[in-house]
Amino acid sequence: MPVRELTPTGDFSPRAPYELIELAPCSPTIGAEIAGVDLARPLTPELFQELNRALLEWKVLFFRDQHLTAHQHRDFARWWGVPEIHPFLPKADLPEVVRLSRGADSPAVENVWHSDVSFDVTPPMGSILRAVHVPDVGGDTLWADMAAAYDGLPGAMKSRLQGLRAVHDFTQSFGKRLSGEDLTRAQEKYPPAVHPVVRTLPESGRKLIYVNRIFTSHIEDLEPEESRELLDFLFDQARHPEYQCRLRWRPGTVAFWDNRATQHYASGDYYPHTRLMERVTIIGDRPA
Template sequence: MTALPTSTAAPHDAPNPPGPLREARVPADGMYEGRRTLRRLPDGWTERPYEHLDVVPRGRVIGAEIRGADLTRPLDPAVRAELHRALLEWKVLFFRGAHLTSDQQRAFARCWGELETNPLLARGAAEDVVRFEKGGTAAPTFENVWHADVTFRERPALGAVLQLREVPPVGGDTMWADMAAAYDNLPDGIKARIDGARAVHDFIPGFARFYGPEQLVPYQDEFPPVTHPVVRTHPETGRRTLFVNTSFTTHIVGMDRAESDRLLGHLTRQAHVPEYQVRWQWQPGDIAFWDNRATQHYAVDDYAPHRRVAERVAIAGDRPY
């Protein structure tokens, strides 16, 4: 067998290194690709089974459907305790086809505290029931914006219990966003700027889109502007949550208008991230119960000319810190 000749040729030269990459400017304060931190439970909490309820997750960090709880009857203390733990762990709870009367809905909400009234919204069957009747000939109001409820109060609502009385054939979903996850994923530089900062909240921006001065002026003394922390500490879980929203937060204290607007724009856009969200497709009689201290929500206005009728009961909260 003839041996193969040994090559004496010089190895091929290595390819020339690439030239410098051209500069590509990206807008400041953007939200970009990459893995996000998705932490559902507070630090130090251990996952435990539920003994009296079936808890069916509907989102990665937020939202669970509750099965096995009869909301038409007074809650057994053990069931109430598990519902409360589920609320803290999942931030919004869903109950299919509960079909509660207004009195039953109010009784359920009252298990979590005193009920709140809101003279700025249409009243339902009682003073502490708000009725949202949309579609058909009704004016489109208070939808398609991310917000937390009544942050213009010194003590914004702890939470709310919403029931859909009438559902359009298509559309009319509601979405919730976990504002603890939103805070977790902020860059360290942004966190440093907002930790300890305070922002002003006012009812007028959220309502002036739909109401004239003659309707709003009478409530100016009842609801003066208030300040809250930009980053709120949840009083029960200890989680840090973003507590600014498009509807009611007007500016950050101590910043000039341009700087405040730019920073608030970045912070409020965090609710738009799908990884922090859950979306619920309503059926008649469904109930949603959410923690207003930890979430924002968005009513999707995509069902005109059909009707959508909902009733909400809110639970009075405490002063944010």
């Protein structure tokens, strides 16, 4: 594999000011804390436009002290599209709201870099996660900017990745909990999906790495050893702090991330304490 080249990837040109929100960046390229917004109240079209622009610019937005009902959580997500009903995860008070409960009887399993539901033909455009109960210390979530990670690749690697397509398959994760007819039915409903290794965001034209360790099984038309070597190299790009931001949760904190442009990692360092989160994901389009 070629030597990594860490290069500055932030867009440090002046951005247009925001008029309806207060925005504080968490890093040069990814993550921003938003103030001046009550997500329990319906958005206006003008506020939606500002939040959408902030999401595209910063890839993950953090909101503090947002105490939402499941209906308010879902309704906020609907401004960006149709909420997904996850095929495998437990639900909260609405089918569109997933409940992620971890503690002494259910250790964390989200402590692997990944992009939500990339095994679908149309993976989520975004995910909105709300903290219900969190430990006093631990349980942080980290996000990686996969567009900045792509920008940091050597030129020869970028050329090598052109036109490559990778297979994403739920059986590597959720499938391990199923067997027999349940697994067969799930495989019929969710066959492996094939996506570009390098995805392009339609709004900006930015290219980004779109493979992840949980769901990506192999790269088409490569020998197994070459596929595994290349995937391991690409998976590791999310692990570099230069491309990351980190959130320490409090009850009522909401994180909204562009699931296309990021990967995330939920630290499992709080065992055996309890961490209860609720999530809505928004159906996206076919990656290109």
